[in-house]
Amino acid sequence: MWQALYEELGSHGFVPFTVALDQSPEDPRPYIERASPTHPSVVDTEHVVAQLYDIRNVPTMIWIDEAGRIVRPHDAQFGTDTFTQFHGKQSEPFLAAVRAWVKRGRGSLDPATVRSHQPVPTPETQLARAHRALAWWLHRQGRTQAAERHFLRAGELSPGDWTIRRGSMPIRGIHPMGPAFFELAKQGVPRYATEALPLSGADD
């Protein structure tokens, strides 16, 4: 998907930069190899990008302009319609908005709007990330029970953070699309699916 968009818009000074928030390069490998991207496509096992941008669920997209400034903060958008039946969002309005931004400079948000929609971390969400980092390290040391304690503590501290709660499920031997996921989904995702920003389409 992103490779096709890159081929379409790359000559207009545009680049997609994909970041997989996964435990191991092996997890996203099938997706990446199928797409054979020529744009940057990286794996973030330590959740560096989640920490830097305060990302709590995926997929999410951030628009960054030529000067390296955030002109549209992350919100719930999708590049494909694979999961439209779950979240009810279609990819086309978003992709049309990206095209309008790249080709005609439309759709950047003013700084005040970006700031008001940019999530910011709290001491609790940051402590949760520290527990997640400790859990992930303990897990890789084979100290599974101790790791489980800290994954749970991280989830308690930041219940809306799916990069922690759902992202840790495969590590903890829980199916990320199984009953535990649907239980989590019932609780909703604060500041994610509910707060998608308006899009300016190709016809604006």
Place this chain on the structure above:
Amino acid sequence: MTLIDGERAVVVPASIGGETVRIAPEALREATGWKLEPRGLCRGEVCVPVRRREELADGMGVDLAAFARAIDRPLALDVAERAAALGTSAAERSASLATLEAPDFRLPDLQGRMHSLSEHRGKKVLLIAYASW
């Protein structure tokens, strides 16, 4: 004691009593870059004043939890496992995001080649975070 700080995990000598972990000032400096000085805790040009010095350090070393509070970083500590992770400050991250400057990072692709966001300055970048889970 293993101290995890970002991608670094450093083994530091520590004395442990109950839930309190103390690290000798020199070991702390090697592990974190922070040095205990008469004016406070310092790293490079940055110094953080320490109000109650007796709570931060005694003859056994620097209290790890008090150290984390002093530099405003969250600490996940597991005394039984002899491991702790230092997180990043909510205030520091919030201030950084408020500038709207996209934070830079460097991460590997499947071939291990490193890519940074700042390499693409001058282009419009769509940063896409996703996962296989």
